Amino acid sequence: MKSKLDSVLITHIDKLNSAGTAKGVALVVKGILPPKEGNGPRYLVDGFGNQEFVRMNSNSYLGLSMHKDVLAAEKTGSDAFGAGPGAVRFVSGSQMPHVDLEKRLASFHNRESGMIFSSAYVTSMGVIVPLLTKETVVISDELNHNCIINAMRLARPALKLIYKHNDMADLEAKMNQAVGKGRRCIVVTDGIFSMRGDFVPLKEFERICNSFNDKFEEGVTTIADDSHGVGSCGETGRGTEELTGGKVDILIGTLGKAFGVNGGYLVASKTVTEYLRETAPMYIYSNPITAGEATRVLKVLDILESEEGSSILSHLSEMTARFEKGLTDSGYETISGPHPVTPLMVRNTKKTADMIAWLRKNGVLATGLNFPVVPKGDEEIRFQINGDHTAQDIDFVIDVLKKFK
Numbered sequence: 237m238k239s240k241l242d243s244v245l246i247t248h249i250d251k252l253n254s255a256g257t258a259k260g261v262a263l264v265v266k267g268i269l270p271p272k273e274g275n276g277p278r279y280l281v282d283g284f285g286n287q288e289f290v291r292m293n294s295n296s297y298l299g300l301s302m303h304k305d306v307l308a309a310e311k312t313g314s315d316a317f318g319a320g321p322g323a324v325r326f327v328s329g330s331q332m333p334h335v336d337l338e339k340r341l342a343s344f345h346n347r348e349s350g351m352i353f354s355s356a357y358v359t360s361m362g363v364i365v366p367l368l369t370k371e372t373v374v375i376s377d378e379l380n381h382n383c384i385i386n387a388m389r390l391a392r393p394a395l396k397l398i399y400k401h402n403d404m405a406d407l408e409a410k411m412n413q414a415v416g417k418g419r420r421c422i423v424v425t426d427g428i429f430s431m432r433g434d435f436v437p438l439k440e441f442e443r444i445c446n447s448f449n450d451k452f453e454e455g456v457t458t459i460a461d462d463s464h465g466v467g468s469c470g471e472t473g474r475g476t477e478e479l480t481g482g483k484v485d486i487l488i489g490t491l492g493k494a495f496g497v498n499g500g501y502l503v504a505s506k507t508v509t510e511y512l513r514e515t516a517p518m519y520i521y522s523n524p525i526t527a528g529e530a531t532r533v534l535k536v537l538d539i540l541e542s543e544e545g546s547s548i549l550s551h552l553s554e555m556t557a558r559f560e561k562g563l564t565d566s567g568y569e570t571i572s573g574p575h576p577v578t579p580l581m582v583r584n585t586k587k588t589a590d591m592i593a594w595l596r597k598n599g600v601l602a603t604g605l606n607f608p609v610v611p612k613g614d615e616e617i618r619f620q621i622n623g624d625h626t627a628q629d630i631d632f633v634i635d636v637l638k639k640f641k
């Protein structure tokens with residue numbers, strides 16, 4: 237017999253299913269075939285026999301997750317330090333790769349200090365919750381990632397203000413509204429917005445925030461979560477800051493997207509990381525990533541900062557431009573830009589589902605995004621270009637899309 241709670245939960249799930257907004261059971265990848273004959277890697281999916289898929293929905297922008305040196309680096313870390321950390325850092329200590337990685341991330345972003353967490357989601361929580369005191373006003377972009385929204389829900393600031401997406405005039409209006417309502421002001425934005433691949437005009441954002449610094453007793457602090465930007469855009473892969481020339485006080489990134497590993501981090505002043513190591517529950521009471529993961533990321537950074545890294549980045553931007561042109565030449569609407577997230581704006585839930593089914597039938601893995609993940613009317617297929625896609629892969633996907641009726 238079903239429990240009463242189960243019945244209520246089933247009703248909820250049924251509602252999502254009938255509205256077409258349920259995410260459904262995730263596909264299970266059962267194998268990866270290496271690149272051959274001009275194709276990039278192909279994916280085998282449980283339930284689809286031997287059908288080979290090109291994957292267009294991965295955040296692994298650099299395409300390095302199967303790189304042999306990166307895989308070997310993981311083994312070195314695990315052989316030396318074991319498969320897992322065994323406890324949180326204040327209990328049994330950090331392992332050398334954790335500390336090396338924090339220093340390396342700080343120097344990669346030209347900051348005093350770095351701090352790693354088990355994911356970028358908890359990094360955002362770990363930064364935002366402790367910094368939002370009862371006397372803080374927080375100002376946030378309306379399209380910020382769910383981790384920022386939930387961190388703001390968990391905190392108890394004096395006031396929350398939301399400005400229109402990337403609208404700097406509205407940000408300024410909200411800053412004016414915030415004056416006098418708290419001792420501290422925190423302004424938070426995504427760097428790259430993951431649904432559309434657009435980005436905050438960070439230089440202007442920085443200028444506006446700085447101009448209000450003297451109007452708050454504890455000043456204005458800026459935070460950007462650039463989980464989709466770092467490693468995927470900017471001439472040397474330093475993300476939105478490099479694309480725009482702007483800089484924030486606290487920069488959050490992930491180790492699980494372009495870097496192809498797992499975990500999250502922030503870089504900031506030494507004082508900020510010292511404070512957060514004492515106050516962020518998501519850091520204090522939760523295990524760090526494994527030493528093997530940390531050594532993998534260190535290897536990815538070596539590659540990114542080498543000639544191989546620059547050629548991956550230029551290939552990535554070439555493939556992104558090729559895909560974008562393919563979409564527009566085929567009569568599809570996209571949002572153009574330098575980031576490898578390339579949305580096909582469908583603007584209709586049912587048609588999005590039909591197109592995803594067509595793509596899947598023809599060997600392409602892609603993800604449809606519907607309300608509430610994106611606003612109503614912005615339904616889209618989010619294509620993501622990776623460094624291991626070839627020109628042949630891109631042309632193949634465009635050809636499948638051209639044949640959709």
Ligand SMILES: Cc1ncc(COP(=O)(O)O)c(C=O)c1O
Nearest residue numbers: 355356357381430461463490492
């Ligand atoms: C802006 C942003 N922050 C955080 C995350 C979560 O990253 P992680 O998987 O490392 O928790 C994402 C992933 O979608 C994201 O887009």
